[in-house]
Amino acid sequence: MKSINLLYLFLLIILSTTSLAQKKIPVTAAGKYEARDLTLEEVRNKAIDEAKKNAMVKAGISENVQVSDFLYTFEDDEKFQDIFQSFVSTETGADIIVEEVIEKKRDINEFGNILIEVEIKAVVYKHKSEKDPTFKFRVDGIKEFYMNGDPVEFEFLPAQDGYLKIFNVTNESASVLYPYADKNNSILNDKKGELFKKNLMVRFPVNPNMDYYYFDISDDRADKEFNLLIFVYTKKDIPFLEDENVNSIMRWIYELPLDEREVAQYGIIVRK
Numbered sequence: 001m002k003s004i005n006l007l008y009l010f011l012l013i014i015l016s017t018t019s020l021a022q023k024k025i026p027v028t029a030a031g032k033y034e035a036r037d038l039t040l041e042e043v044r045n046k047a048i049d050e051a052k053k054n055a056m057v058k059a060g061i062s063e064n065v066q067v068s069d070f071l072y073t074f075e076d077d078e079k080f081q082d083i084f085q086s087f088v089s090t091e092t093g094a095d096i097i098v099e100e101v102i103e104k105k106r107d108i109n110e111f112g113n114i115l116i117e118v119e120i121k122a123v124v125y126k127h128k129s130e131k132d133p134t135f136k137f138r139v140d141g142i143k144e145f146y147m148n149g150d151p152v153e154f155e156f157l158p159a160q161d162g163y164l165k166i167f168n169v170t171n172e173s174a175s176v177l178y179p180y181a182d183k184n185n186s187i188l189n190d191k192k193g194e195l196f197k198k199n200l201m202v203r204f205p206v207n208p209n210m211d212y213y214y215f216d217i218s219d220d221r222a223d224k225e226f227n228l229l230i231f232v233y234t235k236k237d238i239p240f241l242e243d244e245n246v247n248s249i250m251r252w253i254y255e256l257p258l259d260e261r262e263v264a265q266y267g268i269i270v271r272k
Contacts, residue, residue: 023126024255029055030104032117043114044103051120052096059124061094095125095254097247123251129259135160137233142266151212152268156231157201163237164196166204167230167249172218174246177229178204193237215270227268235260 031051035043098120105117141154156164166178179190187209196202205213217225232253242248253263 023128025059025124025126027055027058027122027124028119029058029122030117030119032105032115034109034113034115036111036113038114040106040114040116043116044118047116047118048098048101048120051101051118052098052122055096055120055122055124056094059094059096059126061124061126094127096122097125097250097254098122099247125254127258129257131262132259135162135233135235135259135262137162137231137262137264139231139264139266142229142268144267144269146215146268146270148217148270148272149214150270152215153212154204155201156196156204158196158198158233160235161198162196162233162235163193165232165234165240167232168215169228169230169246169249170218171226173244174249175244176240177213178206180205180207180210192239195237196233215268217270217272222272224269224271227270229266229268231264231266232256233262 029051031047031049031054033043033046033050035046038046100121102119102121103116104119105115107115109115136159138157138159139154140157142152146152158164164178165176168175168177179192179194181189181192188207190205190207194206205211215225215227217223219225230249230253234256238252238256240249240252242252253261
């Protein structure tokens, strides 16, 4: 009898956990766009945006879908490369990750307009909850421009208790900035599972053995590099155990219930 009760309790825990998880819906959708005054790449990205909207509708997100790229737009109107066109964040009840883009048609008609049609294979993460308006944070001290090797520091102020992950994504790589871990230099490692307290400001880096962060241009041939800092604040300590790449980061974020997370992006341009 005791073992039956334990099994029943275990099933209840599993069911409750499953009910809180984001619903993942694989979708294939098409999109097209036609324009005269845009580049080929811009028209292609517009076509992908249309396909994303159609994918959201096919997944049952029938509200007025306003798709916004999960990518930072810099004041000088420069953006990351096309890899970031794969991600979208919306407040319409779902998130979407594009896993593959297939260009079906590229043409220039008799009027000189560029027409591009694409098909995407995507996963839509349908929310089972609404955002918690009280679960917020503020970041101060991040500048948009740094010279190569300049020190970087900032302050983090949460409105509620929670746990923080910071990812740094460039057009070349993706990594976990916080909690930092280096098996070859453990003295610089951050403590994992640190609880950040409500209304208590914290200066980063938090490790007393690390004075600043430094962003160096990894490509010797480049004169600048784009860095996108993605702050993910969660109510529970959810470890990130995936490979450090953009797809894994976005999947990890989107699988978190909407009312359990707050996400913000900060773009940095590093120049030589």
